[in-house]
Amino acid sequence: MKQPKEITKAEGKLGVLLPGLGAVATTTIAGVMLARKNLALPIGSLTQLGTIRLGKRTDNRSPLIREFLPLASLDQLEFGGWDLFPDTAYESAKHAEVLEQRHLDLVKDELAQVTPMKAVFYPEYVKRLHGPHVKTGATKADMVEQVREDIRTFLKTKGCSRAVAVWCGSTEVYFPPGDVHQSIEAFEAGLARNDPGISNSQIYAWACLKERVPYANGAPNLTVDFPAAWDLAKKMEVPIAGKDFKTGQTLMKTIIAPGLKARMLGLAGWFSTNILGNRDGEVLDDPDSFKSKEVSKLGVLEYILQPHMYKDLYGKLYHKVRIEFYPPRGDAKEGWDNIDLFGWLGYPMQIKVNFLCRDSILAAPIVLDLALLMDLASRAGFSGTQEWLSFYFKSPMTAPNLYPEHDLFIQSMKLKNTMRWMMGEDLITHLGNEYYD
Amino acid sequence: MKQPKEITKAEGKLGVLLPGLGAVATTTIAGVMLARKNLALPIGSLTQLGTIRLGKRTDNRSPLIREFLPLASLDQLEFGGWDLFPDTAYESAKHAEVLEQRHLDLVKDELAQVTPMKAVFYPEYVKRLHGPHVKTGATKADMVEQVREDIRTFLKTKGCSRAVAVWCGSTEVYFPPGDVHQSIEAFEAGLARNDPGISNSQIYAWACLKERVPYANGAPNLTVDFPAAWDLAKKMEVPIAGKDFKTGQTLMKTIIAPGLKARMLGLAGWFSTNILGNRDGEVLDDPDSFKSKEVSKLGVLEYILQPHMYKDLYGKLYHKVRIEFYPPRGDAKEGWDNIDLFGWLGYPMQIKVNFLCRDSILAAPIVLDLALLMDLASRAGFSGTQEWLSFYFKSPMTAPNLYPEHDLFIQSMKLKNTMRWMMGEDLITHLGNEYYD
Amino acid sequence: MKQPKEITKAEGKLGVLLPGLGAVATTTIAGVMLARKNLALPIGSLTQLGTIRLGKRTDNRSPLIREFLPLASLDQLEFGGWDLFPDTAYESAKHAEVLEQRHLDLVKDELAQVTPMKAVFYPEYVKRLHGPHVKTGATKADMVEQVREDIRTFLKTKGCSRAVAVWCGSTEVYFPPGDVHQSIEAFEAGLARNDPGISNSQIYAWACLKERVPYANGAPNLTVDFPAAWDLAKKMEVPIAGKDFKTGQTLMKTIIAPGLKARMLGLAGWFSTNILGNRDGEVLDDPDSFKSKEVSKLGVLEYILQPHMYKDLYGKLYHKVRIEFYPPRGDAKEGWDNIDLFGWLGYPMQIKVNFLCRDSILAAPIVLDLALLMDLASRAGFSGTQEWLSFYFKSPMTAPNLYPEHDLFIQSMKLKNTMRWMMGEDLITHLGNEYYD
Amino acid sequence: MKQPKEITKAEGKLGVLLPGLGAVATTTIAGVMLARKNLALPIGSLTQLGTIRLGKRTDNRSPLIREFLPLASLDQLEFGGWDLFPDTAYESAKHAEVLEQRHLDLVKDELAQVTPMKAVFYPEYVKRLHGPHVKTGATKADMVEQVREDIRTFLKTKGCSRAVAVWCGSTEVYFPPGDVHQSIEAFEAGLARNDPGISNSQIYAWACLKERVPYANGAPNLTVDFPAAWDLAKKMEVPIAGKDFKTGQTLMKTIIAPGLKARMLGLAGWFSTNILGNRDGEVLDDPDSFKSKEVSKLGVLEYILQPHMYKDLYGKLYHKVRIEFYPPRGDAKEGWDNIDLFGWLGYPMQIKVNFLCRDSILAAPIVLDLALLMDLASRAGFSGTQEWLSFYFKSPMTAPNLYPEHDLFIQSMKLKNTMRWMMGEDLITHLGNEYYD
Ligand SMILES: NC(=O)c1ccc[n+]([C@@H]2O[C@H](COP(=O)([O-])OP(=O)(O)OC[C@H]3O[C@@H](n4cnc5c(N)ncnc54)[C@H](O)[C@@H]3O)[C@@H](O)[C@H]2O)c1
Ligand SMILES: NC(=O)c1ccc[n+]([C@@H]2O[C@H](COP(=O)([O-])OP(=O)(O)OC[C@H]3O[C@@H](n4cnc5c(N)ncnc54)[C@H](O)[C@@H]3O)[C@@H](O)[C@H]2O)c1
Ligand SMILES: NC(=O)c1ccc[n+]([C@@H]2O[C@H](COP(=O)([O-])OP(=O)(O)OC[C@H]3O[C@@H](n4cnc5c(N)ncnc54)[C@H](O)[C@@H]3O)[C@@H](O)[C@H]2O)c1
Ligand SMILES: NC(=O)c1ccc[n+]([C@@H]2O[C@H](COP(=O)([O-])OP(=O)(O)OC[C@H]3O[C@@H](n4cnc5c(N)ncnc54)[C@H](O)[C@@H]3O)[C@@H](O)[C@H]2O)c1
Ligand code: NA
C-alpha cells in the first residue's frame, strides 16, 4: 500500500449500490435523506461526526474528519440496489419496523423512488426466502453480465461519476472456499458452468470488481474473501473489505476484552446470550445458521486475548455464545454477558453486561462510512484488502499471512493513523515526551 | 523528558515503602511473598505478566515486559511502611478480610515481620481514625526529619540500595492548594510554622523527595500534586506520580466510554451506583468525603468524551455517581451502571453493567507496578511528573498546561510506547501499510 | 364489617372525581375512554380482566369479577376533577408524555371535554408548584363548602346518581397528625380558623365525606388517615382507603420478599435504587421529599419479614432505598435491587432485579379499580377504612390496633375472599383435602 | 384424606434413607449434624425456623412449627443411603465442593460414618455414570428384595423405630409410563421379567412402599408417579410425594409470575437462561436430558398463568428456557431471566432477574422438611399422594384429575392450612372482617 501522492477529488455523484434492500439498507438510506435535510443526525458515523487530532496535544488541531479528508458529501450520494422483493425502499423500511413512522413520513417520496433492480437469486444459498423479483439467465456468467449492465445503466441514468457497493443482503449458508475460488480463471470457468460453489453474493461481487466498483461485505459469507477475488481486486485496482458489520454484543466484547487484557486481568469464563426477534433472527433460527454465526463470534476473544501468549490468564477461558430467536424483542436485540474474571492471586470477580441494543441502528452508520471510505480508498489508489477498515467488521479481512486484529482500540488507531498518513500528517504514538522537556 | 542513553542496572535490594499498611498495602505485600514462592500469580500486574510487541506483526517479537525492561525482580523487594496502628502486616491483612486464611497461612511468618514505623498523624485530615502508634514532634518540619531518618534507617537495616514509596494511607479530607503550596520556600516555611494547609501525606512526600525516593500517590488527596512538590521533584531529580488507583467502576468507565466514543455513539445519561461495605466505605460514609469522591469520579467522562468538541453527542450528558455504604457487601464492592446511549438519527439504546468486584485485589498489582516502574524511571533519569503512568490512576497528574488523558487505551499506548522509546525500539502506530506492498 | 344482605344495584352514572389531573389521572381517563370503544384493553385492572374461582377446583366455576360483582360498568363512568392548571385532560395528558400521540388522537375530543374545576391550593403543602386555576375563600371551611358545591353541581350537570373520589394530586409535604386531627369537632374548628395543620388534600377529603362520596388516597400524605377522618367516615357511612398506589419497585418487593420468606431464606441486605425523570421525580428532588418517600418505602420489608419473630433470618437486614432524579429516563422509571440472601448454614446468594417500568401505566388500573370497588363498598353498606383494598397500596390503612399487611399474596387472598364473602360464596382456604377422599 | 383424630407420637429414632449420596444428600446430612451441635442454622427449613399464625391477627399466637406439630427432632434422625460409589458422606461432600472445608471439619468423624449401601444400578438410566459399588441380582424383583433387606437391617442396626426415604440420586433418562406401570400386578410381573421400563429409582421406591417407608422424589423422573405406585401407596397406607425439588430459577418464577398475575399484568415473553458448572450440569449436557429438563420447566408458567382463561394477558406468551453447562460457575448456578410484561393499554415494560444461587444450599432444607413432614403424614394416617407438599416441588404430584398448583403462595397457604387442619385449628382465609365490627 503506497502513500498516495495525490487523491482524486470527489467530484460528481457517487452511486451507492446495496445488494439487499432490507432493514439495514433502508435504515441507512432513510437516515442519509433525513440528515441531508437536517432533520436528524447520522449518529454513529465517524466520517460525519468524528474529528481527528493532528499534531501535538497543545496544538489544538482537531478538524472534522469530513473536512480533513476529501470525502464525497451526503448530497452527492445516489442510492440504488437489488432485492428479490419489488418493494420500494419506503415499503421495505415500513416492513422492517426499525424507524418510526414519523421519521419515514418526512422522506417518504424520496424513499419511494429507490426501487430495487431484479436480484440474482439462486435459492439454495438462503433457504427461507422466496421472492418474485429475480433475474433469469442460463449461467452464472450471464448473471454477472446482467449485474454489470445494471451498474452501467444505473450510473448513466442517475448521472453518477462512479459507484461503491456494500453487501446488505441476507446471510448466506456457510460453505468453505473450494477449487473454484482459487484463481480468476477457475472462478470464471465456474461461472460459465454454474458451479454450485459460487453464491449469489459472489456473483454481485464479481460484477462489481469487473466494473471497478469497490465492494464491502456486511455479512459473514465469503463474498469477496477468497483468492480469486483478492486477485481480481488487485488486477482491476479496486478496494475490497469485509466481513460482517461489527454491532451489538460483539462490539461490546471488542471494547471490554481489550480493557481487561490491558490490565492483565485473567478470564475464566465468558458466557454470552443474545435474544432477537426480527427477520434476521428468524433466518438464524435454522440450527445450522445459528451454529455458524455462533462459531464465527467465538473467534473474536481468541484473537484479542492471545491465549498462547498468556496461558495463565486466558489459557483456560470457557467461552460460550448463544443466539436465541425470541419474537417479543422485535427488531431490537438484547445481549446478556456474564464475564468471570480473576485478579491478584487468582481471586474471582464477575461482570454482567446487559445491552438493550438496536441492530440496524448500529449498522446503518457503518454502511455509510464504508461507502465513503471505500470510495476514498479508490481515489487514493488503494486496491485489494483494506485492513485499515477492520474497525467496522466482526471478522476483518487481512493479508493472507496476518491474523485479524479485533481490538476496537487498535482498529481505531490503525484507521486514524491511516487517515493521517494518507494526508501526509504525522502519525500519533501517544508518546508525548516533548511535553516534559 | 529525554530518551535515556543508559539505564542504571537494578542492583541490590529495593525498599518499597508504603505509608498506610491497610487492606491494599497488605494485599500487595502478601501477594508478592506468595508469588516469589510460586504459590500464587501476581495477576493484574503488567510488569509481571505483560508482554510487549516489538517490530512488525510478522516479526513475532513479544518479550515479557519484565525481560525487556531492566526492572527490579520480586526477589529484590523489601517492604516497609508506616501506620498509626502497630499491627504487623499479618494482623492487618487478617483484619482487612481481603485474602483468605489459607493464603495468609502460607506467608504468615514473613508477613508478621513487616511492622509499621510510627505514623505522622495529625488527626484533622482523617477524622474517623484514632490510633496510638504515632510520632510526636514540635513542628511538621520535625516530622519531615523523622520520616527522613526512618527512611535512612530502613535502607541501612535492610541493606537496600534505594527505595520507592507508594501512598496507601486513608483518603484525606479534601482541601485546595493554598499559598503555602506554591513554592519550595513557602512550603518549607509552612512546615516550620505548622501550617494547617499541610497534610500528613504531604509530610511523607516531602521527606521522600528530600531523600530522593520516588513517590506515587494512590489516594485522591493532593499529596504530591502542587507546585512546590513539582519543583522539589525536579530539583531533587525524583519521579512523582498520582492520583487515586484506577480500579472498579471507574476502570470500567474508562474502558467502555472510549469504545462508545470511538464509534461516535451519543450519550444521554450515565448513572453509576456503588455499594461497598469495608473500612474505606465506612470512612466515605461521611457526606463530605462521599461528595468529594463522587465529584472526583465525575471528571473522567468529561475528559474522555470531550463534549466541547462533540456537542451533539455528549453536550447534554447527564452523569450521576453515587457511592453507598452497604455493610453486607463486606470487602467486596459492587457497581451498577446504567448507560443511556443513542445511535443513528438519535434512536435510544441502553447498557447496564453490573460489576461484582474486589477493590484491593484490583489495587494490589497497581502498587507493585508503580513501585517497579517508578524505580525504573528514576534509574532512567526521569524526574517530576510521570504522565506515562496515567494508566494506573483515576485522576492522572500531568504537566500544568495539559489536560489529563483518561482513555485507558490511549494510556496503555502511551505506557507501552514510552517503554519502547526508553529502550530504543520503534514506536508502534498500527499503521501497517507495509503488509500490503 | 357486616356481611351485606343486599347490595344496591349500580344504576345510573357514577361520577369519578380526581383531585389532581396529572399523569396518573389522565392516563386513567384516556384509557377508560379507549377501552370502552374497544380500542385498547384496560390491562392491569383486576375488576376488568380478573376472574374469581368459586367452589372447588373441579367445579370449574371462575366467572369474570366484573360479572360476579355488581360493579358499575365502564360506560357508566363520568370523569371530573380539580387542578391548579386549567389544562384539559387532553392537554395535560400530552404534557405528561405517558401515552403515545396515536392513542391520544383516538379520544382527543372526549378527553378535551374533561376540564378541571378550580383547585383548593394553599401553596405551602407542595412547594414547587404555582398555578393560576385556584379557588379563593376566607377560610378552609369556606373551601370545604366550595368543593361540596362543586360536587353537587357536577353530579347534577352530568346526571350522575353518585360519585367516588381518588386523590391523584401531587405528594404533599409530610407532617404528622396534630391535635386538630383528633376529632370531628377539633377538625371543623381548625377549618374555621385556617389551622396550618390542615392540608389541601384533607379539605377535599372532608368535603367528599360530607357529601358521602367514598374517598381513596393515592399519595403518601395523610389525607384521610387520621382520627377525625375515620370518625367522619363512620358517621357519614362512607368508605375510605389509602395510602400511596403500589407500583414499581415496591410492588416487586412485596412480591419477592414474601416468596423468600415463605421458604425461610434469610436476608442480610436489600439495596434498592430508583432512577426516574418525570415531574414527580423533579418534585421528589427536594431532599426532604426524597427522604420522606425513602423512609416510607422502608417499612414495607419490616412488616413482611417480621424480624422480631425471625431474628436469625431478618434481624440484621440492612435495607437501603435510594430515589434518584435522572432526566434521561423520562416518564419511565427504573429500579435496580440487589438482594443479599442466605440459605442452609448461612451460605450467601444474591438476586439482582432490574425493573424497566412505567409508573403511570401501573397506577392507572389501580385508580379504576379503586373507583369501582369503593363505589361497590358503599352500595354494600361498608364504611370507614377498607382494609381489604390493601392490595392496591404501598402503605395500607388499617384499624388502629392492627399492623398493615404488605404481602401482596395475603392482600390478594383478603381481597378475593372479601369478594366471595360479600356475595355469599364459600371462602377459599386451599386446603383441598376432599380431593383425596 | 381424613382429619386425623390422633397423631402417633414421634418416638424413637427416625431413619432418613437417601438413595444417591451426592451433593444434595451430603449437604443435607452435614447441615443437620452442624445444626444439632448448634454450629450452624438449618436456614431455609420451614419445619425448623418457621412459625404458624393461629387464630386472629390480634391473638398473637404464632408458635414455631416444630413446636406446634409433633415432628421428629433433629436429634432423632439417623442417616443412611445408597450410592454406586463407595465414598463416605464425608468424602462425597468434599468432592461436591458445596460446603467449605471449615464446615466439613467440624463434623468430619460423624459424616465419615455414613457409608452408602450398594446401589441398584442398571446403567441405561443414567448414561454418564459408572461406579463399582453396585448390587448384583438375577432380576429386578431380586433387587427389590435386596433393598427391602437393606432397610430392615438398617432399622435394626441403627435402632430406628421407622424410616422415610427421599430420592437424591441423579436424574434418570426420561421415558413415559407404559403398560408395566398401570397396576400392581403388571409392575410385579415386570420386576420378575426385568422389564426395561422399570428404572433404578422405581426399584427403590417399590421396596420402600413394601416396607411402608414414605417416599419423596427430588428428581424429575417418574419414580413414584404412576398408577401402580399410587395403588401400592394406598394399599400399604404409605405417603408418597414428588417431583423435582423446587430451587433456583423455577423457585423465582413461581414467586414472580403469581405476583404479576395477581395484578393482571400481561406477559409477552419470558426468556430464562441458566448457567451451571457442577456434575449435575455435566449430566444435563447431554442434549436429550437438557431438552427434557427444559421442557419440564416450561409447564410451570402455563399452570400459573392459565392462558386459556386469560387470553389477552397470557395467550401469546413466548416462553423459552435454556440450561447451559458452564464450568466456571462451579457448584453455584446462575439464572438470568428477561420478562417482557405489558400493562394499561398494552404498554410494554421489562424485568430482568439475575439470580446468583447455590443449588444444593437451596435443596438441602427441602430434603430435611420432606423427611420430617412425610414421617408426620404417615403418623397422621395419610397415605398416597401428598399434594399439600407441592410447595417443595417443581412438578407437584396430584390426584389424577387435578391440575398441579405451581403458585408458591397458594402452595404455602395449602401447606399451612393443612397443618392447622391436622391439629384441629381454624383455617385462615385472611378475610378479617371481624376487626372492623
Ligand atoms: N443489523 C446488524 O446489526 C447486522 C450486523 C452484522 C451483519 N448484518 C448483516 O447484514 C445483512 C442485512 O441485515 P438486515 O437486518 O438488513 O436483514 P434483512 O433480512 O432485513 O434484509 C436483507 C435483504 O436482503 C435481501 N436479499 C437476500 N438475498 C438477496 C439477493 N441474492 N439479492 C438481493 N437481495 C437479497 C432480502 O430480500 C432482504 O430484503 C445480513 O446479512 C446481516 O446478517 C447485520
Ligand atoms: N482499593 C482500591 O481499589 C482503591 C482504589 C483507589 C484508591 N484507593 C485508596 O487507597 C488507600 C488505601 O485503601 P485501603 O482500602 O487499603 O484502606 P484501609 O483503610 O484498609 O487502609 C488505610 C491505612 O492507612 C492508615 N493511615 C491513615 N492515615 C495514615 C497516616 N497519616 N500515616 C500512616 N498510616 C495512615 C490507616 O490506619 C489504614 O491502616 C485509600 O486512600 C483508598 O482511597 C484504594
Ligand atoms: N405513578 C405512580 O406510579 C404513583 C405511585 C404511587 C403514588 N403516586 C402518586 O400519585 C400522585 C399523582 O402522580 P402523577 O404522576 O400523576 O403526578 P403529576 O405531577 O403528573 O400530577 C399531579 C397533579 O396534581 C395537581 N395538584 C397538585 N396539588 C393539587 C391540589 N391541591 N388540587 C388540585 N390539583 C393539584 C398538579 O397540578 C398535577 O397536575 C402523586 O402524589 C404520586 O406520588 C403515583
Ligand atoms: N440441587 C438442586 O437444587 C436440585 C433441584 C432439583 C432437583 N435436584 C435433583 O436432585 C438430584 C441430586 O442432585 P445432586 O446435585 O446431589 O447430584 P449429584 O450428582 O451430586 O448426586 C447424585 C448421586 O446419585 C448417585 N446415584 C445415581 N444413580 C444412583 C442409583 N441408582 N443408586 C444410588 N445412587 C445413585 C450418584 O452416584 C451421585 O452420587 C438430581 O436428580 C437433581 O436433578 C437437585
Ligand atoms: Na489473515
Ligand code: NA
Ligand atoms: Na394500624
